[in-house]
Structure formats: C-alpha cells, structure tokens
Amino acid sequence: MSLILIQALNGLQTGLVIFLAASGLTLVFGILGVINLSHGSFYMLGAYLALSLTGMFGDVFLALIAGIPLAFLLGLAIEWLFIRHLYDRDHLQQVLLTFALILIFNEFQQVVWGSYPHSIPAPSYLANSVRLTEGLSYPVYRLALMAICVALAIAMALVIQKTRIGRLIRAAESNREMVEALGFDSRLIFRMVFATGVALAATAGMLAAPIESAYPGIGDRVLIVSFVVVVIGGIGSVRGAFIGSLLIGMADAFGKVFLPQFSSIIIYALMALVLVIRPAGLFGRA
Amino acid sequence: MIDRRRLLSLGASAGAALACGPFIRPSYAQAGALKVGLLLPYSGTYAPLGEAITRGLELYVQSQGGKLGGRSISFVKVDDESAPPKATELTTKLIQSEKADVLIGTVHSGVAMAMVKIAREDGIPTIVPNAGADIITRAMCAPNVFRTSFANGQIGRATGDAMIKAGLKKAVTVTWKYAAGEEMVSGFKKSFTAGKGEVVKDITIAFPDVEFQSALAEIASLKPDCVYAFFSGGGALKFIKDYAAANLGIPLWGPGFLTDGVEAAAGPAGDGIKTVLHYVSDLDNAENQAFVKSFEAAYKIPPDVFAVQGWDAGQLLDAGLKAVGGDVAKRKELNAAMAAASFASPRGPFRLSAAHNPVQNFYLRELKGGKSVNLGLASPAVADEAIGCKLS
Numbered sequence: 295m296s297l298i299l300i301q302a303l304n305g306l307q308t309g310l311v312i313f314l315a316a317s318g319l320t321l322v323f324g325i326l327g328v329i330n331l332s333h334g335s336f337y338m339l340g341a342y343l344a345l346s347l348t349g350m351f352g353d354v355f356l357a358l359i360a361g362i363p364l365a366f367l368l369g370l371a372i373e374w375l376f377i378r379h380l381y382d383r384d385h386l387q388q389v390l391l392t393f394a395l396i397l398i399f400n401e402f403q404q405v406v407w408g409s410y411p412h413s414i415p416a417p418s419y420l421a422n423s424v425r426l427t428e429g430l431s432y433p434v435y436r437l438a439l440m441a442i443c444v445a446l447a448i449a450m451a452l453v454i455q456k457t458r459i460g461r462l463i464r465a466a467e468s469n470r471e472m473v474e475a476l477g478f479d480s481r482l483i484f485r486m487v488f489a490t491g492v493a494l495a496a497t498a499g500m501l502a503a504p505i506e507s508a509y510p511g512i513g514d515r516v517l518i519v520s521f522v523v524v525v526i527g528g529i530g531s532v533r534g535a536f537i538g539s540l541l542i543g544m545a546d547a548f549g550k551v552f553l554p555q556f557s558s559i560i561i562y563a564l565m566a567l568v569l570v571i572r573p574a575g576l577f578g579r580a
Numbered sequence: 581m582i583d584r585r586r587l588l589s590l591g592a593s594a595g596a597a598l599a600c601g602p603f604i605r606p607s608y609a610q611a612g613a614l615k616v617g618l619l620l621p622y623s624g625t626y627a628p629l630g631e632a633i634t635r636g637l638e639l640y641v642q643s644q645g646g647k648l649g650g651r652s653i654s655f656v657k658v659d660d661e662s663a664p665p666k667a668t669e670l671t672t673k674l675i676q677s678e679k680a681d682v683l684i685g686t687v688h689s690g691v692a693m694a695m696v697k698i699a700r701e702d703g704i705p706t707i708v709p710n711a712g713a714d715i716i717t718r719a720m721c722a723p724n725v726f727r728t729s730f731a732n733g734q735i736g737r738a739t740g741d742a743m744i745k746a747g748l749k750k751a752v753t754v755t756w757k758y759a760a761g762e763e764m765v766s767g768f769k770k771s772f773t774a775g776k777g778e779v780v781k782d783i784t785i786a787f788p789d790v791e792f793q794s795a796l797a798e799i800a801s802l803k804p805d806c807v808y809a810f811f812s813g814g815g816a817l818k819f820i821k822d823y824a825a826a827n828l829g830i831p832l833w834g835p836g837f838l839t840d841g842v843e844a845a846a847g848p849a850g851d852g853i854k855t856v857l858h859y860v861s862d863l864d865n866a867e868n869q870a871f872v873k874s875f876e877a878a879y880k881i882p883p884d885v886f887a888v889q890g891w892d893a894g895q896l897l898d899a900g901l902k903a904v905g906g907d908v909a910k911r912k913e914l915n916a917a918m919a920a921a922s923f924a925s926p927r928g929p930f931r932l933s934a935a936h937n938p939v940q941n942f943y944l945r946e947l948k949g950g951k952s953v954n955l956g957l958a959s960p961a962v963a964d965e966a967i968g969c970k971l972s
Contacts, residue, residue, distance in 0.1 A: 411813055
C-alpha cells in the first residue's frame, strides 16, 4: 500500500516537471509550427544556470528570479538569429537547424561547465525529508516542487483563458492569417511565444536541478519525453500537455514497479495507444 | 596504387638499405621515436577519464627522461568520442595511416571491444588502460592485448567478499540495465552467494535514466540489510543524494566507481558509503606517495584511479620495451615480456594473470567528508576468472 502511495507521489512529481518543459514545446510547435529539437537543451541550460546562479545567490529560488529573465532573453536572441527564418520552411530544415543548436549548446556546456556532474543544493529550509512510511522518507523539496509546478500551471491556464494576450495566442494558433489581417504583428507574437517556451523549459531545468543535479546530456530525455507528451496531449494544447504529462508520469512510476521489464517502453506504448484511439492526440484538433 | 614516383623512391630506399646493410647497428635501426597511438575519449562525458589516463601515462614517460626501453616516445592522440560505431575506423587509422607501433585505449567498453577485435587480427601490442568489459580478458583475450585496469566482474567479486566479511547477509542490487552494470552485479552475486549471502532482488533501471525514487521505495519495502549499487558519473551522484534523502537506514555499498569522481559533489550525502576498488588515493606505499607528489606538482590536482591506470600502462610498456631493447618488431618477445612483467604500482604490487588482466589488491574505502578514506585491504591479489580465455 505504502509503495503505491509513494509511486503516486513520484509519478505526480515527474509529470509536473515534464509539464513545465512540454508546455513550452507545445506552444512553439502549435503556434509557430516549428519543430524545435533544441528544446531539451534549454532544460539543460536551466539546470546549469541554476548551478552558476545558486553559487552566486546561495538559494535556488533567488537563482530562479535571475535565471528566468536570462532564459527569456536567450529565447529572444535565438528566435531573432535562427528561428524566424524557419517559419515558412519545411520541417526537415527546422529539424536540421535545431539539431545543430543541440550540438552548439552541448559544446557550450562542455566549455563553460565541463563534463563532471555537479549537484545543486536545495534551499536549507527545504533540505530535510519527511517520514512517509516506516523506513522511507520523502524529500521536502520534492513536495515544494510539486506545489510550485501546480501554481505555475494554474497561472498559465489563467493567462491563456482570461487575458488579451492569451486570446491572441489562441487566435494565432488557430488562424494566423486572420490575426495578421486584424492588424496584429504576428512576428512579435511569435518572438514572445518562442522566448516563453525557452523560459518554461529553462524554469523546469532550474527547479529540477536540486533533485536532478546538472550533468551533460541531462536535456536529452526531457526532449524525447516532451515530444511524447505533445503528441499525446495534442499539438498546441497546453491542457493536453498537462493531462499528457501526468499520464506519462504515472505510467512511468507504476510501470517501473509492476512491469519492470517493460519500464523503458511503457510511455511509448501509451503514446501508441492514444494515437490509435485519437490520432490527433487527446485535445488536438483532428 | 603504386605510381612511378613511389616505385622510384621504394627502389632508392631499398638500394640505400642494401648498400649500408653491413654497417647498420641495432640502435640505428630504432633511431626514430616510437609511435604510441592513443585512442581515448577527449570529448564528451568520459573526457575527464581520457585526460587523467593521458596525464598518468605522459607523467611516467617524463619520469623516465622521455624514453622507454631506450626509445624516445611520440604520442598520436585520437579522440574516440566514446562512440562504438566510429571505433573500427579510428583504430584502423591509427594502425595503418598513422603507423602506430603500439596502441593504448580506451575508456568505453563498446569502443574497446571493437578496438581489441582489430588489434587481435593485426597483432599490434595493445594496452587497455580502463575499459572493464569482462570479455576483453576472457573470451577475447589475445597474446598482444593487455589490461592495466580491471575487469568489471573482478571488482564485483571483491566487493561481495568484503560485504560477506562485514557480516552482511541479505542484499538488494540496483544498477542500470547495461553491460557494465550486469557484469558488476553478476560478479558481486557470485562471491556474495558463495559466502552464504542472499540476494533478494535485482533492481535494474533503464540506462541512462536517473529517476531513482521508485527503486528506493522498493528497497524500503524489501528491507534488506544492505544495498549493492553501481552507477557512475551524474547518475551516481544523483543516486547517492536521493539515497541519503530517503533515510532508509540501510548501509550502501558498491564498486569504487559509485563514488569516484563525485566525492566532493556528494558532500555529506555520501558519508558512510563503503566501496571496494583497486586504488584509493591515500594508500600508504612508497610508489603511491611519490606518484601523488609528482602528479600534484605537474597538474595541480590529486590523481585518481584513472591516472594510476595510465601510469601503469606506461610502466607495462616500459617493461616490454626494455626486454627487446626498444625494438617493437620483436612482437613475440615484447608480448612475452609484458605478460611476465611485475612491478610496484601506486595501487600496490602489479602483475598480470594468464589472461593479461591485473592480479591486484582490492581496498575497502569509506566516504567521509567528501573524501574516500582507506579502511584497509579487502582482498589481496585478486585475479579475474578467465572464463573462455585460451591463453595459458
């Protein structure tokens, strides 16, 4: 019984962190129509930003306050330098360019931070564990992380549902030409959306850093899982990304315990199942 | 393709060689530098290991005045990128176009296996300074292939023995589902069950996944009296921290690679972890003290086990070259001399088994305050089981 409770917590926490990363990917994919393979690199950069900034400020949350604007600026720069040239090109060219970005960011990470793994301390007031069952404790930081992710998810939902910007984003996603015809500068919207996507991935990396640590290649799995989530949830749907992330998190956590021999393929099996039932994803428009 | 110019130059050199044939002295024949081909990772995750091995090796050559067996040494360094698909091409390049006299490599077992495959056919004297795949000194063993590091199963067995000695009875193993993990665990299980210990469960995690919470929850529900874990690099660091945060109260053991390289980063979370390895930096022997001192003087950082394995690759090659007066053409004698070599290594006495894997001491170490501390000898002179090796 206690194993099930703990795995539910693990699944929830994995899912919530994946959601942060995947929501950025689904926005960029849905609104800009760009397949961004370098999305995992921004998660990786987030983890290393947390490493450097925590070293400066001494607390990962202070690092977050400094890191999110930095990531947003990086997103603006990458969009202006590379991504904006891809909007009217085919997916193959997008894949090539964003794959090149992965290689560049990996090399950058090697040069700046080296290849030894580093750990990032959780804030001292969250560094302890709480006893969950006899013989197993759960780190408080993981609980705090879940709370933060839920708060961010609610904030995103409110922005997308209730604000003018959110309406614009939804409109741009469903009909780009109409938005432009109404006199909005879609280039600006795109730039902001891309930078937001980068900031979300980096935020996920920064928040997860104290439990994930920072090491080369940390973004690779995040990229793949984020794509799985986007496909399950439906391209462009943030709500779908949320449901998809929780599904993936839970499937992964319980798969490891009850079907250990299939644990590495369980999320892909789930994706295949969803695609058979709903080819456009759970919340995608067919 | 032999063109006319090539033919002319061949003819000219053959003529010259014939003309001065009677005057050639052995030393003259080896006047050129001996080319050592280094196939090591200089980029990617394993770059620090490749760097450490290179430093240890270069330091040894410098300590001998830049010469081994009377021959000056030149290195040709090739980055293997830890990519098995590229291994065949790079090894061939070192042997054929670079004309390396000797091969030294590598870290990644997949790359090493491809390299050894070619080396066996070619006959080039080859030293493996790290890769621990059991098969290299078991079924793939060869007269010209030597290892100065370890076999995975050898470390696993030594660790299992130490755990039995510590009075442990009921273990859970946890590792990544990949070759090195399987070999480290199967070696451990051999000696642990032979010592009347029981392994209640083998937990494997998809490589290179680093989400360990599920495994920890399972360990808590199984209540073993010890855990044997093998991870390395970033995964090892994260496992150590998660294990500490879970407050299981179950002693954590593993091969030395569980903690090596991440001691400082682990901090207090690593305190009390016991590991077994063929080296620990505070070993109290003259060779090690001199080695640590000269390494720190040269590179400003303390050496690790990988630097020792590089240093010993130098020592082994030196022993072979001395026996043949630096003449690598005498491969048979060179191989025989290396196989019979025995010298003082920073790790303690060093010699090779019939399968050319080190017969070496294993030490029990404990992590204390971000440092591995030597608790003493776990098992002396451990040889790997040379299953399937036809050398004798």
